[in-house]
Amino acid sequence: MFDFFIHAVSVAAIYALVAVSLNIQAGYAGLLNLGHIAFVGVGAYAVGIAHHLQWHPGLGWAMGIAAAAVLGFFMSRLGRNLGADYWGIATLAVAEIVRTIALNEDWLTGGAQGISGVTPLWSSLDAGSARWAFLATVLLVLALAMGLSSRLGAGRFGRALRLLREEPALATSMGYDLVALKSKATVASAMLAAVAGAFLGHYISYVGPDFMLASETFLIWTMLMIGGLGHVGGVVLGAFLVQAIYASMPFAKDWLGIGSDVAGAVRLGLIGCLLLACLLWRKDGLVPETLRKL
């Protein structure tokens, strides 16, 4: 039971890291990226491929972060003259293309089977302490990312991004290069997401194309919208809430004696309803973004 708790918190912390990363582009800059999960997938696959080729894991991390940065740059350049909703669809398509490639290029990614047996972090420790060590590492990185992200958000860069979100014409007239700003936000966010992906790959010691299903991006968006788009603490809270629903489903399934299809449906429906209720009645989320009044 206690092991399960550690597991749930570890997974929640990894997802919180993804949520913090998406918040940089979606929260601060208001970019509607529906293909964010591709960055996580790239990070995870880099770790998996490094393991497969028996490279040093550190090299896998570096590769993943670099590849995600390139993909992020490509995505933001792709959208330099698109409207927000058109760009959302375009990013969705990019993520699906990345997933299709991962599914088909067996020689690199193991195809639909994925790559299993990725060495966990702290594999030199015994099983019990390795779990704790992993949790501590993820929480430490999460805290660092939160600190960094709120500093970024409160500084000049974050203010520029908010201006771009609220008044793009004003931002242009003040001399900001909107395309460069968007690219920077997307690349920063992609790199952080790749870190989360690398953690995920090490943690479940498996990477597969199912990591990059579009529904995963929607899940992360749900975390952001429930928690409070633009507020770092809020999105982390949202991530933990959604993961709490996910983690409690196996118990609900046993108590109510329902089948796995129904349990999956209840989980999906609950999260959908929560998201919809938030959008309708609490548009800014549980912890709204605090904007400095002048």
Added chain:
Amino acid sequence: MFQFVLDVLIRTADLALVAVGLSAVYALVKFPNVSHVQYAALGAFLTLAGQRLGLPFALAMALSCVVTGAVAVLLNTLVFRRLLRSGPAIAMIGSLAVSMVMVALMLGVAGSRPLRYDFEIVSPLVIAGARVSHAQAYSIGAALLVLGGFAWLLYRTPMGRRMRALATNRALAEATGIDAHQVTNLISLISGALAAIGGTMLAMTSDVHVNLGTDLLLPVFAAAIIGGLGNPLGAAAGALLIAVAETAVTNLNFGWLVGQPLAFLPVTYIGAASFLFLLVALLFKPYGLFDREVRRV
């Protein structure tokens, strides 16, 4: 060759019915409604439910159209109109939430196993050496008929003129006394019904399963965007283009490129073809191939 044309037509019929409705509603509400593809899945499931209850197939499909259309109208008035006050991005995320709930309902009621309509097994028709099943022939016929009817409604009736007026200049149209809510509701009803027909036709040629809507998401959006979101007949042309691209990718022999007698792309790359098509279209023609308006992007 004729088999190729038929394959393209079958795929076009499936995509066009859903894409046309999506595009028509977009013209009025100005946000991409992601849950529109789930209307197709809902329609397919409702037809199945009707048939399991003992109704003849045509009646079951008609009922499914009415119910799906009503669901579309209800969602539009109760959810999307409110969300739109906070902007199109919020409305789009809201439509994501709606599609999650709809998938959850279908998964909970019908389960995740693929189901089939109850048809007698008949040998396929053979036309000029190409094989086409009865279901596929019906699907092409129904799509042509329905799309023709929809085009007639849009371009030959006062209702269609009101809809086009609203889409072009909302403020001016409302000032001339057009009831925007009424028109939007009617178009939602029709687009829901079209999606239900499209979903049923798609399920008739394969099977009814819970991912039916989600699998349609990108091809349908690709078709609607290539045709120019808000231009319903453009969406039908977009569906044709996507269908040609998807069918060509799997049927073309790339052997001459790699110096082997036979080299085909894997079937799983079908999806990637249409997404790539979508990205290229967005890069060079962000407002679709048939956009005649001059504007700054």
